[in-house]
Amino acid sequence: MKVYIETYGCTFNQADSQIIAGVLKENEIDIIDNIEDADVIIINTCYVKLPTENKVVYKIQQLQKNFPDKKIIVGGCMVEIDPEKLEKIGPNCSWIGPHQLNKSAEIVNATYCGDVIRESGFSKESKVGVPKFVEDGLIHIIQICEGCLGACTFCCTRFARGPLNSYPISDIVGEARKAIENGACEIQLTAQDTAAFGRDSGEKLSDLIKEVANLEGDFRVRVGMMHPKNILNDVDEIIDAIKHPKVYDFIHLPIQSGSDKVLSDMRRGHTVEQYMDIVSKFKSEIPDITLATDIIVGYPTESDEDFDLTVDLLEKIKPSLIHLSKYQHRKGAISSSLQEVPPEVMKKRSKFLSEIKSQITADENVQLVGSIQNVLVVEKGSKGGFIAKTNSYIPVIVDDVELGSFVKVKITDATATYLKSELVEK
Template sequence: MKVYIETYGCTFNKADAQIMAGVLLENEIDIVDSIGDADVIIVNTCYVKLPTENKVVYKIQKLQEEFPDKKIIVSGCMVEIDQEKLDKIGPNCSWIGPHQLNKTADVVKGTYCGDVIRETGFTKESKVGVPKLSDGSLIHIIQICEGCLGACTFCCTRFARGPLNSYPIADIVEEARKAIENGACEIQLTAQDTAAFGRDSGEKLSDLIKEVANLEGDFRVRVGMMHPKNILNDVDEIIDAIKHPKVYNFIHLPIQSGSDKVLSDMRRGHTIEQYLDVVSKFKNEIPGLTLAVDIIVGYPTENDDDFCKTVEVLEKIKPSLIHLSKYQHRKGAISSSLREVPPEVMKKRSKFLSEIKSEITERENMELVGTVQKVLVLEKGSKGGFIAKTDSYIPVIVDDVNLGSFVSVKITGATATYLKSELLEE
């Protein structure tokens, strides 16, 4: 029996796919790299945005048309968020919910034999220390918790991932230790909201970061997205943890809007003043910090004045990475009952913000031209050369280096998304 897994979406979803593959291998079921070689196809779905929803729906339909003899299993967030649509487009598909990954082998075996098996619902089972199939990269992903404490009006992912469930620090550290011993050079601590870690268990994100970073070996730690409201009570200690030399000087702190009115409508649970205070503390304490932000353009209650405030905040905080999303209704989300911003207004705002985004990020990266950076080489580039990361987690193109090595480079050029470099002799 051979299985092909195709994954969409975030780092957390990628880790789910690695767990499913690990469970299958433990049960002597082979993982293959092409659909043509597979008996069973698992489509690991993401449902956070409408374009991704459309992409996975099209893929599920297309696979059934092109490979009528192959069995299809759908996993990921769509399974818990939109079962009505999933049943409509794939009535003969089996399902594996995000909390049912330990049953992957049973679902695959039953589906292969002609049954339609649908495992859904929430559990408290840990996703740390379980079998995983690495993709062969030098990056090891560890899910530190699942679910969130948020009530964001625009989000449907929380319906798939459920309430917060943090995993023990000791288990996370042990998985990191084994990964480093097996050659991992980057440990990614990921979650829907890493700042929520431990709120249900009494442990703290800052302690977790320090314990992982204090492991022996040459590696870096990347801390995933943090909700601003959940960082407020632990800012100083998280800053102290990210100062550790093995932790990237990087934070992903979504703001979504520069307007307090819109943030309140979104039920984000923090103000612009609080957000700016957090960013100011990080930048004052960590020179060269890379700040990544998320912005939703055209939330239903956003007017021109609200949009202008978002632009003003971006110019003030000068993030190095800006992830833009046009607002779109999502299944079950509270804001889906609101009237959307007119398409022509949405298009205008999005275009303007895209231009601002490129200007800000390129300007920030250009300031690094001429500097010498120590970088970690992590993967081969798709167009030649290698991709490395600075201590601030900015991608750098490097030539003639060994994967997994730390090298010194001089930055020779910059774009809005990456740096160019020349290798310096050690």
């Protein structure tokens, strides 16, 4: 039997697909990258934003139309968040909920034989140390916990991922050690909120980062998104952990709005001043830190004055990466009962922030032109060459290098999203 897996969404979802593939491989089921030759197709869905929802809905509909004889299984967040819509658009599809990945082989085999199997619901089963199938193995994703402690009014993902469930540090370190021994050069620690790690188990994110970074080998560690609320009482120790030479000088710290009123309406649990204090400490202690943040444009209670405060905040902190999202109602989210900002206002604000975003990130990158950087080559470029990462996790295009190697390059040009370089020495 041959199975094709297509994944939408975040790093955590990518790891879920790797677990599904690993379970299938252990059961002697082939994973292929050509949908035409597949007997069973698995679509691992993301539901965090409306455009992504529309993509996965369209994909499921088109697969049924174009491949009527193939069996289809839907996985990911849609299974838990919107089973009613999934039933409507795919009445003959099987399901694998994000907490039921250990049953992947059983579901695939039954679906292949003509049954419609639907497994959903929550589980405390660990996702660390389980079988994973990764194509080249250079970048290894480890899910350090699942679920969150948040109550954000705009979010529906928490309904799919459930309450916080942290995995033991010893297990995470064990998986990292094995991955490095098998050739991984980048370990990505991921979660819905890495800063929440250990709040339910008594362990600490800072200790986890240090223990992984202290493993033998030439590799880098990337720490995933951290909710500002959950980093407040552990800032100094996390800074100390990220200072480790094997950890990227990188933090993903979403703010969502520069207005305290909107943050309160969103139930984010922190203020703009607290966020600014966190950023200030990181930049003071790690001058080359890359700050990534998220902004939601046009939250229902966002006034023109609130929007102006967001603009002011971005111009003050100048994030190296800004992920912009236009607010849209999500199924089950508290804010979905509110009246949306008029489309013309949303469009105007989004366009304005997009221009600011491009200018800030371009200005940040251009400052690196002419510098010598030690970079880690992590993947092949889609248009030729290779993609490497600086110690601050900024992508660099480089030619004539080996995957998984550390090389020195001179930065020759910069765009708003990446750097260009020439090789100095291997």
